[in-house]
Amino acid sequence: DQQVKQNSPSLSVQEGRISILNCDYTNSMFDYFLWYKKYPAEGPTFLISISSIKDKNEDGRFTVFLNKSAKHLSLHIVPSQPGDSAVYFCAASAGNYGQNFVFGPGTRLSVLP
Amino acid sequence: DAMVIQNPRYQVTQFGKPVTLSCSQTLNHNVMYWYQQKSSQAPKLLFHYYDKDFNNEADTPDNFQSRRPNTSFCFLDIRSPGLGDAAMYLCATQGDSNEKLFFGSGTQLSVL
Numbered sequence: 001d002q003q004v005k006q007n008s009p010s011l012s013v014q015e016g017r018i019s020i021l022n023c024d025y026t027n028s029m030f031d032y033f034l035w036y037k038k039y040p041a042e043g044p045t046f047l048i049s050i051s052s053i054k055d056k057n058e059d060g061r062f063t064v065f066l067n068k069s070a071k072h073l074s075l076h077i078v079p080s081q082p083g084d085s086a087v088y089f090c091a092a093s094a095g096n097y098g099q100n101f102v103f104g105p106g107t108r109l110s111v112l113p
Numbered sequence: 114d115a116m117v118i119q120n121p122r123y124q125v126t127q128f129g130k131p132v133t134l135s136c137s138q139t140l141n142h143n144v145m146y147w148y149q150q151k152s153s154q155a156p157k158l159l160f161h162y163y164d165k166d167f168n169n170e171a172d173t174p175d176n177f178q179s180r181r182p183n184t185s186f187c188f189l190d191i192r193s194p195g196l197g198d199a200a201m202y203l204c205a206t207q208g209d210s211n212e213k214l215f216f217g218s219g220t221q222l223s224v225l
Contacts, residue, residue: 042218044214045216089156101214104155105155106155
C-alpha cells in the first residue's frame with residue numbers, strides 16, 4: 001500500500017509557465033514533507049520542505065503548498081526553466097528522522113524551450 | 114565541499130558473484146542510510162546506521178548486508194546478487210540537527 005502517491009508519472013510544461021507537481025499521502029501521522037529533485041545518473045538533491053504547522057513555504061521560484069485536510073501537497077515552480085527538467089520526488093515522514101521518510105515514485109518534469 | 118560520495122558510479126557483476134558498494138561522507142553526520150531504487154519506483158530504505166547502531170528494515174533480504182567501520186564510511190554488501198537486485202543504490206546521510214537527507218550520486222548496479 002503506497003502511503004505517498006504521485007499520480008502523474010510525467011508532466012510537460014512550456015518554458016516560462018508554471019509547473020505544478022502533486023503529491024497525496026494517506027498517513028495522517030505524517031507531519032514533515034520534502035521535495036527532492038533528481039537528474040539522470042545523479043542522486044536526489046533537496047529542494048524544499050514544509051512542516052505540518054504551515055500551509056505554505058516559499059524559496060525563490062519554488063513554493064510548496066500543504067492541504068492537511070485533503071492530505072495533499074503540491075510543488076509550484078514559477079517560472080519554469082529548461083534546467084528544471086528532472087524527476088521530482090515527494091517524501092513524507094512522521095518526525096524528522098530519515099528512517100521514517102516515505103518517498104513517492106516521482107514525477108518526471110520536462111520543461112520545453 | 115562537504116559531500117556524500119559513492120563509488121563506483123556504475124558496477125557490473127555476475128549473477129551470484131558478491132559485490133560491495135561504498136559510500137563516504139565528509140559531513141560528519143551520525144546517520145547513514147542505504148536505499149534501493151528501481152526504475153520509475155520510489156527509493157526503498159534497506160537499512161540505516163545511527164552511529165554504530167545498525168537498523169535493518171523488516172523486508173530487506175538477508176542477501177543484503179552492511180558495514181560501517183567508522184563515521185565516514187559505509188558499505189553495502191550483496192552476497193549473491195540476483196537479476197532482481199539490478200537497481201540504483203543510494204547512500205544518504207542525516208545529521209542530528211538536520212531535517213533533510215543528503216544523498217550521494219548513487220551506484221547503478223547491473224547483474225549479468
